[in-house]
Amino acid sequence: MADDSDDRQPTDLAAMGIDPRLTRAARDVDTVLQNWRRRVNRRELGHHALRDLGLPLELAQLDAMAVICPPGDAAGQDDAGEIMVATVAQRLGIDPSRASRIAGELIRLGLAKRAVSQEDARRTVLRATPDGSRVVEAVYAYKLLVLGDFLKSWTAEEIATFLPLLDRFSTWADNSGKMAAERDTEVAGLRAGLPRIGGEEG
Numbered sequence: 001m002a003d004d005s006d007d008r009q010p011t012d013l014a015a016m017g018i019d020p021r022l023t024r025a026a027r028d029v030d031t032v033l034q035n036w037r038r039r040v041n042r043r044e045l046g047h048h049a050l051r052d053l054g055l056p057l058e059l060a061q062l063d064a065m066a067v068i069c070p071p072g073d074a075a076g077q078d079d080a081g082e083i084m085v086a087t088v089a090q091r092l093g094i095d096p097s098r099a100s101r102i103a104g105e106l107i108r109l110g111l112a113k114r115a116v117s118q119e120d121a122r123r124t125v126l127r128a129t130p131d132g133s134r135v136v137e138a139v140y141a142y143k144l145l146v147l148g149d150f151l152k153s154w155t156a157e158e159i160a161t162f163l164p165l166l167d168r169f170s171t172w173a174d175n176s177g178k179m180a181a182e183r184d185t186e187v188a189g190l191r192a193g194l195p196r197i198g199g200e201e202g
């Protein structure tokens with residue numbers, strides 16, 4: 001974490017109405033998030049789960065299975081709806097053709113199957129096979145085992161404090177665009193101070 005005595009900033013955020021203490025806190029949070037993002041992007045926990053459980057799957061296949069057969073508490077959600085290839089593509093943020101290929105691979109592996117929609121007989125949906133459900137639940141249990149083992153050194157008070165704050169913090173990205181729009185004057189000032197890149201006007 002940054003030392004409180006280190007007040008070096010690229011711009012004077014205090015002049016923009018941000019208390020220096022909040023600037024330091026934001027800087028520390030950003031540092032933690034960058035470190036966390038690097039590890040999440042490497043998908044360390046997912047790779048370890050596949051390795052340790054001996055599952056010859058790719059992470060993309062596992063992600064698709066989690067859409068087709070949501071693990072744990074998400075499995076019984078009434079709003080989950082029927083899952084189609086388009087649903088997998090949308091929830092994973094991938095091209096429909098890639099989602100179709102992944103679905104075909106899962107069907108070939110016996111982890112998923114095609115079925116007729118109960119809502120529209122003209123529509124084909126994806127469902128997990130019993131083997132597919134067991135895979136999803138095993139990976140989910142693995143993740144809970146690892147996280148639970150990590151949290152066992154935390155006190156009940158620490159966990160009770162951390163979880164609501166984490167949930168509260170997780171919503172900041174949803175509002176970041178709105179907050180930036182409300183600071184349009186300050187953002188315009190930051191933009192005006194940027195150099196020309198690639199010979200284009202800033």
